[in-house]
Amino acid sequence: MSRKKKFLFLILVVVLLPLSACGLDPFQSLPILVPVQTPTPPVLEVSKPAPQPSPTHTLPRGLTVCLGQEPNTLYPFGTLNSAARSVLGAIYDGPIDVFTNGYQAVILEKIPTIENGEAQLAPAAVKRGDPVVDAHGNFAILDFGLDVLPSGCTQDACSIKYDGRADLKMDQLVVTYKMLPNLTWSDGQKLTADDSLFAFELASAPATPGSKYLIDRTASYEAVDDLTVQWWGVPGFVDPTYQANFWSPLPRHLWGKVAPEELAKGNVQAYPPLGWGPYVFKEWSSGNYISLERNASYFRFASQNLPRFDTLTFLFVKDAVAGISALVSGQCDMLDTSLRLESEIDLLTELQRSEQVKLLTSTTPLIERLDFGIVPSAYDDLSMVGDRVDLFGDVRTRQGIAFCLDRKKVVTTVLAGLSAIPETFVAPSHPYYNPNTAKFPFDPNSGSAMLTQAGWLDDDNDAGTPRVADGVKNVPNGTKLVVSYWTTSALQRRQVSEILADSLSQCGVGVDIKYYSQDEFYASGPEGPLFGRKFDLAEYALGTIGTEPPCSWFVTSQVPTKFNKWLGINISGYTNADYDALCAQGMRRLPGSAEYKDAYDKAQVIFTNDLPSVPLYVRIKAAATRRDMCNFALDAFAVNDLWNVEEFEFGPACGQ
Numbered sequence: 092m093s094r095k096k097k098f099l100f101l102i103l104v105v106v107l108l109p110l111s112a113c114g115l116d117p118f119q120s121l122p123i124l125v126p127v128q129t130p131t132p133p134v135l136e137v138s139k140p141a142p143q144p145s146p147t148h149t150l151p152r153g154l155t156v157c158l159g160q161e162p163n164t165l166y167p168f169g170t171l172n173s174a175a176r177s178v179l180g181a182i183y184d185g186p187i188d189v190f191t192n193g194y195q196a197v198i199l200e201k202i203p204t205i206e207n208g209e210a211q212l213a214p215a216a217v218k219r220g221d222p223v224v225d226a227h228g229n230f231a232i233l234d235f236g237l238d239v240l241p242s243g244c245t246q247d248a249c250s251i252k253y254d255g256r257a258d259l260k261m262d263q264l265v266v267t268y269k270m271l272p273n274l275t276w277s278d279g280q281k282l283t284a285d286d287s288l289f290a291f292e293l294a295s296a297p298a299t300p301g302s303k304y305l306i307d308r309t310a311s312y313e314a315v316d317d318l319t320v321q322w323w324g325v326p327g328f329v330d331p332t333y334q335a336n337f338w339s340p341l342p343r344h345l346w347g348k349v350a351p352e353e354l355a356k357g358n359v360q361a362y363p364p365l366g367w368g369p370y371v372f373k374e375w376s377s378g379n380y381i382s383l384e385r386n387a388s389y390f391r392f393a394s395q396n397l398p399r400f401d402t403l404t405f406l407f408v409k410d411a412v413a414g415i416s417a418l419v420s421g422q423c424d425m426l427d428t429s430l431r432l433e434s435e436i437d438l439l440t441e442l443q444r445s446e447q448v449k450l451l452t453s454t455t456p457l458i459e460r461l462d463f464g465i466v467p468s469a470y471d472d473l474s475m476v477g478d479r480v481d482l483f484g485d486v487r488t489r490q491g492i493a494f495c496l497d498r499k500k501v502v503t504t505v506l507a508g509l510s511a512i513p514e515t516f517v518a519p520s521h522p523y524y525n526p527n528t529a530k531f532p533f534d535p536n537s538g539s540a541m542l543t544q545a546g547w548l549d550d551d552n553d554a555g556t557p558r559v560a561d562g563v564k565n566v567p568n569g570t571k572l573v574v575s576y577w578t579t580s581a582l583q584r585r586q587v588s589e590i591l592a593d594s595l596s597q598c599g600v601g602v603d604i605k606y607y608s609q610d611e612f613y614a615s616g617p618e619g620p621l622f623g624r625k626f627d628l629a630e631y632a633l634g635t636i637g638t639e640p641p642c643s644w645f646v647t648s649q650v651p652t653k654f655n656k657w658l659g660i661n662i663s664g665y666t667n668a669d670y671d672a673l674c675a676q677g678m679r680r681l682p683g684s685a686e687y688k689d690a691y692d693k694a695q696v697i698f699t700n701d702l703p704s705v706p707l708y709v710r711i712k713a714a715a716t717r718r719d720m721c722n723f724a725l726d727a728f729a730v731n732d733l734w735n736v737e738e739f740e741f742g743p744a745c746g747q
Contacts, residue, residue, distance in 0.1 A: 151401035154739060157414045157423035159430030161378065161407045164357035165364045167341065168299050173429040174405070178381055180731040181403055182277075182366035184389075186339050188734060189637060194334050198282075198367065198390070200269045202334050205681065210333055212681070214242035215263035215326045219255055222310070224327035226250040228678060230307045233259075240327060245679045245686065247672060261326035263310070268337045270318045276342055277371045277386045284314035286340035293341060296351035305336065312338070331639055331682050340367075369398035369737035381405045391737065398737035399744075411435045418715055419447055424741060425716040425723065428732050432713035434582065436507045439715055449716045452509050453725035457634035457710035458518060461496070461591070463489050465703060466664025468617060468624035471652055481565035482574060482627060487545035488563075489702040493531035494538030497594035502708050505586045513706040515695040516644055520709075520727055523640050525692045528699040538598045547572050549599050557601035573601035577620055578630035580606035587707065588630060602628075616657030624651065624662055632710055633660070636730065640691045642674035645703055665703030670694055721745035 162175035171179070185197025194202045203209030217223055217233055225231045226238040226247065233239070235255035242260040244250060253259060274282040291312045293299055308330070311323040322336045330336065342365045346354060354362060363372045367390065370383035383403040391397040406423060408414045414430045415438065417423040426432060432439060436452070443450045469478040483489050502510045514531070517524050539554070546563035549556075560570040576592060578584045585606065592602035607620065612631070616623035621631065635641045643649060647666040651659035677690035714725055714732060722738040722745075733739075 152399075153402040153404060154400040154741075155404045155406060155422070155424045156427055156733070157406045157408050157417055157425070157430065158427045159408065159410070159414065162381070165359050165372070165375075166354060166357040166362075167339065167364065168294060168301055168355070169357050170300055174407075174427070176731040177427055177429065177733050178383075178405055179364060179366075180368075180733040181370040181383055181736045182364050182368050182372055183339065184366075184368035184737070186337060187335050189335060190728075198271050198274055199337065200271060203266050203268060204334065209269075210264065210266045212262055212264055212329065214260040217259050217261050217326050219253075222325050223261060224308060224325050226327075228675065230325065240679070245329075246676055262329055263326045264322075264324040264328065264330060264333050266322045266324075266333050266336060267315075268320045268322070270320075271390065272318060274367055274390055275388045276344075276365055276367055277388050278342075278345075278365060279388055280342070280344050281317075282340055282367055283317045284320045285317070286343055287320050287338045288312060288314040289343035289347060290338040290341040293346075293351055293354070294338060298350070298352035298355055300355060305330075309336075329679050329681065331678065331680070331687070332637055333681075335637075370403050379407065389737070399740045403736070415439065415442070415448075415715065418717065421717075425720060425739075426714055428712040428714050428725070432715060433506070433711050436509070436713060439713065440507070442715075446718055449718050449720060451714045451716070451723070451725045453712055454509075454511060454518065454520060454709040454727045455634065455712050456518060456521075456728050457632050458513060458516070459587070459630065459632045459707045459710055460704045461707055462626075462629045462631075462663045462704040463492075463702070464624060464626045464629070464663065465489075466624070466650075466666075467626075468652065468664075470664070479627075480567065480570055482572075484565055485545045485563065486701060487541050488547065490529075490531065491538045491541030491545060491547075491598070492595065492600060493702055493705045494534045494541060495595050495598035495600060496531075496591050496705060496707070497533040498591075498705075498707055499533055500594070501587050501590050504590065505583060506708060506711055509711050510708045512708055514699055515706065516642065516698060516704075517640050517695075518709045518727075521640070522638060523688060523691045525695040527692075528696050530699075531702075531705070533594065535594075535597045542572070542598060542600075547599070554597055554599050556599065558599040571601060572599065573603060574627040576602050576604045576628045576630070577612070577626045578604075578606060579609055579612050584630060591707075616651050617653065619657075621662055622651050622657055622659075624664055626662075629662065630707070634710075638728070640677065640694075642670075642677060642691065642694045642698075645698060646671045646674050661703075663703040665701065667697060667701060670697045670701070673697070717741055719745055 158174040158177060160172060160174045162178055163172045164175055165178060167179060186199060188195040188197055196202050205212065219233055221233045223231055223233045223239060226240050231237055233253060235253060237253045238250050239253055239261060240250050242262050270284060276282050294301060295306050308325045308328040309322060310325045313321050315321055320337060324330055345365060346362065359375055369386055369389050371386045373382045373384050375381045385398055385401050408417055411430045411432050411434055414423065414426045415435060418426055439448060439450045442448045463483045465483045467479055498512045502508060502512060511519050513519055514528050515525060542558060546561050547558040548561045550559050557571040557573050560566040561568055576588055578588055588604050592604055595602050612621055620626055621629055633644060645661050645665050649659040649661035650664050651657040651662060673690045673694040677687055677694065680687035712725065716723060720741045722740050725732055
């Protein structure tokens with residue numbers, strides 16, 4: 092069995108960018124805010140380059156992938172859209188594949204771990220003026236009065252205030268990465284550890300886009316020899332994703348003398364992407380296609396005859412229906428998930444039944460959720476005079492509403508039963524999902540009883556009319572339980588909101604739905620309805636890169652306010668000191684430890700009891716291929732679904 096086939100059943104994230112992406116700021120940069128629909132360029136017609144026959148050679152064998160959008164850039168450090176990640180996934184390979192249960196080396200000899208000795212956590216002496224990570228996870232310069240965790244300390248209880256004089260040691264991570272020998276760039280030049288160092292230097296440049304979170308927390312990144320790189324973390328930074336802190340190499344021999352701001356322009360004509368993966372960039376016909384050729388220098392070419400195809404063409408099509416038509420007609424061999432095929436599941440299911448296509452579906456790490464506006468921004472001045480009444484201050488109101496949300500009907504009717512309903516801030520498939528938490532299945536009787544306990548009474552014995560307040564804290568008696576429900580105008584969200592509004596009405600909760608454009612909905616605060624914290628109920632999605640549980644979505648420091656320039660993702664305004672402490676504790680431990688799991692287990696229990704947000708369902712993705720395609724499978728956590736494109740095959744070879 093090949094290196095990659097045996098991992099097809101695992102949940103995967105391909106790391107195309109330098110793997111600093113796995114070390115994203117857990118309090119600011121980790122989440123990915125995901126609109127339901129991504130605008131795509133209006134491509135009405137597509138054409139692909141036709142290989143020209145010659146008298147002495149057979150036609151090259153090609154694979155054609157249809158994308159739902161044109162790449163916005165092919166610069167590896169650019170802000171890549173889905174199509175760009177697919178294309179670059181064929182030009183690069185790894186360098187590390189990230190799975191829910193661990194990492195797989197691609198161009199490294201092995202994944203460094205504490206157990207195999209390639210990673211070490213050891214005390215390091217620090218002095219005043221040294222860069223450190225403080226007890227709150229912030230990058231800082233060690234100085235008098237700074238809260239720090241001495242070596243061996245992982246909890247607030249043992250933190251100290253630095254007195255500016257005493258000797259101090261803090262934990263420091265050191266990780267060693269050893270590359271495979273005889274790796275080459277597609278132009279034949281040797282690929283070395285210095286190319287990874289160059290990528291780190293380029294990523295560190297102010298002109299280079301992207302988060303500087305991991306860079307700020309890197310004390311040193313060194314090429315020890317041609318095949319070895321060492322990463323040294325800033326003392327106090329115990330990074331749960333340390334295994335992936337290897338920067339994906341970039342070609343110093345081509346780009347070393349080019350200014351970072353020039354490379355950041357993404358001029359593919361002047362600086363085409365150069366990788367070591369199965370395919371080589373050839374041509375970009377704007378609005379039509381990108382074509383790649385087989386890389387004869389690929390390190391799996393000589394020994395395994397990979398990739399399987401001589402050419403790889405990416406066609407840009409305008410929407411899912413156009414893509415399906417192109418697949419059925421034979422113009423495409425496969426449809427990428429960027430086409431958002433989940434909107435056409437019924438059609439694709441029928442085509443699969445008639446043996447015209449093969450449909451593939453998977454869940455994703457994206458969770459569609461309904462947040463409560465527990466503390467609107469209007470409350471920040473500590474005066475509630477003239478503000479919206481405190482609809483959700485009583486947790487029983489939130490729990491009652493959760494019982495009245497028919498999430499199962501949403502999954503069954505809108506998502507064809509292909510999704511799952513999580514109860515916490517991670518999906519049920521996540522390795523650190525805690526199944527032993529409070530549950531809120533659709534149960535109007537339980538929901539109604541909970542609302543009655545909170546003081547929302549059915550005064551006319553008609554469940555179809557809104558309840559009224561009678562003794563609800565901070566709510567005037569006689570106030571009707573009518574809530575605003577805000578989301579985007581995407582078709583799927585219209586369907587979901589209508590189902591949930593109907594189920595809420597069965598419990599005497601009135602709902603006023605309002606749809607926004609994506610630009611309006613996701614606008615920054617204070618004007619934006621979401622990040623300005625102006626809503627009662629808000630439906631949207633968040634996701635993560637990697638498998639670190641995103642408890643930081645609900646910590647107090649992430650509430651967007653005027654004091655942090657509205658930069659935060661805890662839009663509910665929820666705050667719980669015990670939850671904050673558990674989240675911080677989990678982020679200070681390394682995965683695999685009992686303390687790590689215990690912290691996240693307990694944080695999920697608090698979350699489901701307090702319910703700042705109701706997870707609605709796990710978002711799904713879909714792809715489709717010709718009927719005789721093999722070696723392709725969707726994986727729930729894959730950022731790039733072409734992670735093993737070199738092994739894709741169709742035709743008679745799939746039966747062997």
